Amino acid sequence: MGEHEPATAKEPIATFPCPSCGGQMQFDTASQTLKCRYCGSEKPIEGRTGGDEPTEYELDFTDEDNDALKDWGTEQQVIKCGNCGGEMLLPAGQTAAVCGFCGSPKVLPQGNPGSIRPESVIPFHISKEQATASFNAWRKKRWFIPNAFKKQSVSSNLNGIYVPFWTFDSETTSSYSAEVGVYHYRTETRTRVVNGKTETYTVQVRYTVWHWTSGTHEHFFNDVLIPASGQYDGALLRKLNDYRLEQLAPYKPEYLSGFIAERYSVSLKDGWREAKSRIDGELNGEIRHRIGGDEIRHLSIDTTYYDQTYKHILLPVWNANYRYNNKTYRYMVNGETGSVSGRVPRSPWKITFFVLACLAVAGVVAYLYAQSQT
Numbered sequence: 001m002g003e004h005e006p007a008t009a010k011e012p013i014a015t016f017p018c019p020s021c022g023g024q025m026q027f028d029t030a031s032q033t034l035k036c037r038y039c040g041s042e043k044p045i046e047g048r049t050g051g052d053e054p055t056e057y058e059l060d061f062t063d064e065d066n067d068a069l070k071d072w073g074t075e076q077q078v079i080k081c082g083n084c085g086g087e088m089l090l091p092a093g094q095t096a097a098v099c100g101f102c103g104s105p106k107v108l109p110q111g112n113p114g115s116i117r118p119e120s121v122i123p124f125h126i127s128k129e130q131a132t133a134s135f136n137a138w139r140k141k142r143w144f145i146p147n148a149f150k151k152q153s154v155s156s157n158l159n160g161i162y163v164p165f166w167t168f169d170s171e172t173t174s175s176y177s178a179e180v181g182v183y184h185y186r187t188e189t190r191t192r193v194v195n196g197k198t199e200t201y202t203v204q205v206r207y208t209v210w211h212w213t214s215g216t217h218e219h220f221f222n223d224v225l226i227p228a229s230g231q232y233d234g235a236l237l238r239k240l241n242d243y244r245l246e247q248l249a250p251y252k253p254e255y256l257s258g259f260i261a262e263r264y265s266v267s268l269k270d271g272w273r274e275a276k277s278r279i280d281g282e283l284n285g286e287i288r289h290r291i292g293g294d295e296i297r298h299l300s301i302d303t304t305y306y307d308q309t310y311k312h313i314l315l316p317v318w319n320a321n322y323r324y325n326n327k328t329y330r331y332m333v334n335g336e337t338g339s340v341s342g343r344v345p346r347s348p349w350k351i352t353f354f355v356l357a358c359l360a361v362a363g364v365v366a367y368l369y370a371q372s373q374t
């Protein structure tokens with residue numbers, strides 16, 4: 001198959017055919033059902049309101065080789081972008097014309113290498129139009145943007161992408177020991193010579209009394225969230241962290257219809273390593289707080305982790321780019337809450353003016369301070 005074979009050569013097979021007309025049904029953000037693109041028929045997603053709790057799986061790194069955990073409910077294929085390396089999952093039979101991450105047409109099917117299926121999903125609640133409106137409201141409030149950019153309308157390419165995350169739960173027991181320093185003060189009498197006469201005076205001198213302490217500390221960590229996406233602009237993604245994880249619904253392949261799912265590129269093992277280092281950081285802070293004192297030294301913490309579980313989850317992101325003055329800018333909109341993070345053009349003139357104004361203010365302050373000292 002040639003690299004430049006047009007990706008839209010054949011009409012894709014409908015994964016969720018419409019009962020009325022046979023067309024492809026897609027997940028609809030407004031009704032939270034499947035909706036036909038052609039005739040508008042709606043079909044509820046079964047189990048949507050059933051309160052079944054997502055399963056937490058026992059942490060077992062061999063799960064990544066377990067085919068039973070790789071059933072996504074529809075046959076999947078991985079499409080890889082030759083430009084940015086992004087890996088997207090699409091139902092078999094569907095094709096992508098361009099990369100959902102960077103817009104490049106250099107996309108090639110890779111077959112199905114298999115990946116652990118998501119346990120739960122926050123479905124898209126924000127439509128493409130709402131995401132565009134959120135961005136337009138947001139961009140006009142940015143600082144230092146050119147006036148022309150503020151006034152003119154901007155047309156962007158948006159792709160709805162489910163971004164992969166791991167969440168981990170773990171029970172922890174830590175035994176710790178450390179030397180605690182507590183400040184004490186003593187009064188010392190000293191002498192000094194003033195105008196040829198010797199006089200005595202007293203000073204407060206601080207000293208530290210050290211003693212050893214030890215103990216055990218227990219903490220249950222719930223839903224430690226670790227991004228598993230490799231292709232994302234991490235800085236932009238990190239700012240979209242207002243997801244309400246209590247909205248997670250059990251995974252249904254219907255939620256993905258009309259959207260792209262990114263294949264996780266952080267393995268379960270690497271995800272847990274990262275979760276563990278975040279947990280360790282938190283435990284260190286908690287144990288230091290618990291020990292108290294004025295200073296701590298030689299702190300050693302030995303933590304046992306048990307009853308660890310994990311979930312693979314997908315969170316909705318509108319990934320977008322637009323062009324302004326022949327440059328491409330990128331932004332993202334949280335597909336659940338509509339919050340925006342992104343990059344905007346800067347007006348060099350406005351920035352220069354702002355810097356000059358700051359320098360002028362600093363100059364005036366320095367002058368007034370100098371005056372007040374004389």
Ligand SMILES: [Zn+2]
Pocket residue numbers: 018019020021022023036037038039040041
């Ligand atoms: Zn239809």
Ligand SMILES: [Zn+2]
Pocket residue numbers: 081082083084085086099100101102103104
């Ligand atoms: Zn790409």
